[in-house]
Amino acid sequence: MMRVLVVDDDFMVARIHSAYVERIAGCAVVGVAHSGAEAVALAGRLRPDLVLLDVYLPDTSGLDVLRALRTGAPDDPFVLVITAADDPATVTAALHGGASHYLVKPFDARALREQVERVERIRARLSGLERAGQHDIDTVFGGRRGAATTRLPKGLTEPTAQLVERVLRGQDGDLSASECAELTELSRVSARRYLEHFVAVGAATVRLRYGGTGRPERRYRWAG
Template identity: 55%
Template sequence: MSIGVLVVDDDFMVARIHARFVEQTPGFDVVGTARTGAEALDLVETLEPDLLLLDVHLPDISGLEILSRLRREGRDVAVVMVTAERGAEAVRAALHGGALQYLVKPFEYADLADRLQRVAEALASLAPAAGGSGEDVDQSTIDQVFGLRSAGGAVPPELPKGLSPETAALVLAAARDRGEISATETAEAVGLSRVTARRYLEHLVDTGAAEVRLQYGGAGRPERRYRLR
């Protein structure tokens, strides 16, 4: 059974490209496209898609507001934010609003295909429990659904005192987006102090989720650069 996708983007050409990417991905079909928030909400009602590829910046309603409305209405449609918005506040809002993935434009087909695959695995892992059977799922399945596993390592279920899973997920997203990142760059991307950002990055190194290299420049200490494994 294929996963029906509604593509929401106000740029017609971008929406066409994203729709083509979806159609190239086995197990996914585009059921519709929307260029405004109001149109997206109407099509969710009529088409009942399994997944939204949702932009943040729309001409009438923010994609983040759409996500919030869907959750308030109790709609369980999966959401992947696909946007040029890099602000830490927007990323936090998407995370707390229940988006499964957050992908920054522009991107290559492989980037979207990777996120779609993770969504498919999460939805498939819960399929036996659908329909009100009351079937339990184990912790590893729960971790997968809640995004604790990723291509670039995992957010460990137990973090040191003072570190939160939500912020750790933001740090992971920033590291994945940049490929290689410093504590200063992480602090700017996520909205943390440099010292706090470094604590998260060093914890990823300690748990084996990331590796660090020293970049030597001019005078002074070398810069620590972090890359997810």
């Protein structure tokens, strides 16, 4: 279970973000803070794995809170900055301060889920290693993108490619474009475009399943 602390000065926004988190499998909100001082105090007491951090707080900047939370210790929480601030200086400061990612308000539940699940994958990958190989390090730091999201054809986007990849990786067996579309809430045509891209770059395999009348069904499986 990944323990999450939500920090936002707006009580209603904090409630919405908490609801988003609670809908993510394997996550639980362990605390909510509405000021910088409260955020630092709760983080010290609750030891969350992830902090959703607003920048505009009543007593201090969220960037100051970020620096207080990211001390360099191995058990520091991951911090996802969530704010209306879209100026390059703030984005740069968050990056240098050790933020895992930066979401500009407003955003939907899917955008938050993608970033929270990314942190979950990083935690799981690091906790299961005795030594980190270069491939593990590249994955954690994002220095190399996987084959599935490299050189995407026109009309395909990286967030959606990552969504389809997660669904495909999570299957015990193979699945069709229609099944993928249902799981990702995409159209069948869009799901198939991403699946066929994965096959083209060698990230996925496809087999034909015959039966009944009409064309054989194309079934996709993640190559790894």
